[in-house]
Amino acid sequence: MADWRRLLYGAALLTGLLGQLLLIASLRDRHVLPQRWMQFDRSAGRDAPAHHTVATGLDDSVPRLIIIVSSSPRSGSSLLGEMLSTSINTAYFFEPFYYHLKQNISMASLSGAEVRATVTQLLNCHLEESPVLREAKFRRFVWKSRPPVGQVPPSTGVLARRCRTADTRVVKLVRPPLSALLPLLQDDQLGGRLRLVHLVRDPRGTVNSQLHASGVWSGVHRDPTAPCRRLRADLAAARPLRDPRYARVRYEQLALQPRDTATDLLRQLRLPWPTSLDSYLRRHMNASAAAAGRLQDPPARLKARMTTDQVRQWRQHARSRTRSKYFSTFRAPDFDPSHWRKELRPDVLQQIESECADVIAELTEDADETLKKGESTLTEQ
CATH class of the missing domain: 3.40.50 (Rossmann fold)
Incomplete structure (x- = not known):
């Protein structure tokens, strides 16, 4: 009878351990660590964060x-x-x-x-x-x-x-x-x-x-x-x-x-x-175009009903709003980091490309x- 009690006790311990492992796995899946950071560590025979296997010798102590x-x-x-x-x-x-x-x-x-x-x-x-x-x-x-x-x-x-x-x-x-x-x-x-x-x-x-x-x-x-x-x-x-x-x-x-x-x-x-x-x-x-400071013209349907002077006033206000968002860290989903291609004057572009070719x-x-x-x-x- 005592042997059966020991077996039951051992099974309970294993069940508890399995529950903890499942909890850890669920936390990982909920992006406590991003999933793509996980790679299989063959030496340990288990999943491990990839950043633990690179840049060996680094001290990641707090702070x-x-x-x-x-x-x-x-x-x-x-x-x-x-x-x-x-x-x-x-x-x-x-x-x-x-x-x-x-x-x-x-x-x-x-x-x-x-x-x-x-x-x-x-x-x-x-x-x-x-x-x-x-x-x-x-x-x-x-x-x-x-x-x-x-x-x-x-x-x-x-x-x-x-x-x-x-x-x-x-x-x-x-x-x-x-x-x-x-x-x-x-x-x-x-x-x-x-x-x-x-x-x-x-x-x-x-x-x-x-x-x-x-x-x-x-x-x-x-x-x-x-x-x-x-x-x-x-x-x-x-x-x-x-x-x-x-x-x-x-x-x-x-x-x-x-x-x-x-x-x-x-x-x-x-x-x-x-x-x-x-x-x-x-x-x-x-971010929306307005939040990102890129909305220069009124929407097309509204613009069709506006006078030339109203459109001009809209654009002046939009430019003022854009200046206030100049240092913003918000970006619209279609943000193009190479928008300089459409905006730089040809003479300035030529000067930069000539003197900065190596960079x-x-x-x-x-x-x-x-x-x-x-x-x-x-x-x-």
């Missing part, structure tokens, strides 16, 4: 530290920054060197060590020491974590305490050169927790976007090839790099395939899928290589 650096403004860095900081427990620092811009401190006057010191203070949550957060107006601009700070932002001490409890800390930058940030990968204090994401965009698209708000980017009219020189220098700085903590992302790929691009990026860097990223992508990548060629080659890797992955699957 995770992410730097997003773009080679120029208007390259989608705000979109990528929001995507990687959707989790509620993230400290997100948006353009800290905006402080230097408003203080008339040029980036050229800052040494690489000074740039790194500013970024390191934020990543380590030493916010009381950082001049970029000393004034309330800059704390309101730079600190983009949830919940928002409101019109009267908390002190740096309060924000520092929030920062130290965050699972992930993200710093988004467009002003420092990549060469000033690469030594941070060798910083013993940051260790293997650091990830460096380099966002690049075709310079023709960058210039076209800047020309839409020439009052913000006044220099683009004087020299439309300036973004090329910065991008050329950043590509040269990254070329010898063989560090799995560095990843390059093309804006065009991010805009056309945001979910696939995010999945590949997070898998490469061995980072978890951020909480709420799915809902963020649904909202931001499926455009390298980005095109990089895009072709990415496409080949994607096709290879699909073939293996």
Whole structure:
């Protein structure tokens, strides 16, 4: 009789264990981890997240530290920054060197060590020491974590305490050169927790976007090839790099395939899928034309009943609304990241393509290589 009791007890334990395994599987299927991240781990004989089998040797301990650096403004860095900081427990620092811009401190006057010191203070949550957060107006601009700070932002001490409890800390930058940030990968204090994401965009698209708000980017009219020189220098700085903590992302790929691009990026860097990223992508990548700031003309049926003056007033209002949405991260489903082809003046296009031919060629080659890797992955699957 005792043997039967032991058998029944063992069966109950096995049933409980099976229930836990089924629960784990159901959580996975409900996208706690995206299904496409799962691959069969033959060595273990079970399904395992693919990002656990790549970039071996990386330290994925909490807190995770992410730097997003773009080679120029208007390259989608705000979109990528929001995507990687959707989790509620993230400290997100948006353009800290905006402080230097408003203080008339040029980036050229800052040494690489000074740039790194500013970024390191934020990543380590030493916010009381950082001049970029000393004034309330800059704390309101730079600190983009949830919940928002409101019109009267908390002190740096309060924000520092929030920062130290965050699972992930993200710093988004467009002003420092990549060469000033690469030594941070060798910083013993940051260790293997650091990830460096380099966002690049075709310079023709960058210039076209800047020309839409020439009052913000006044220099683009004087020299439309300036973004090329910065991008050329950043590509040269990254070329010898063989560090799995560095990843390059093309804006065009991010805009056309945001979910696939995010999945590949997070898998490469061995980072978890951020909480709420799915809902963020649904909202931001499926905006109406009006929400995306692209509705210039009234609908055709309404336009047919309007006078010429009414149409003109509509367009003026639409242009004003578009300017207010210039920095928006919402995109309509039919958004074309290569819309510069229809909008750039022929003389400007010729100048960029003439003086930036090497940069455009390298980005095109990089895009072709990415496409080949994607096709290879699909073939293996």
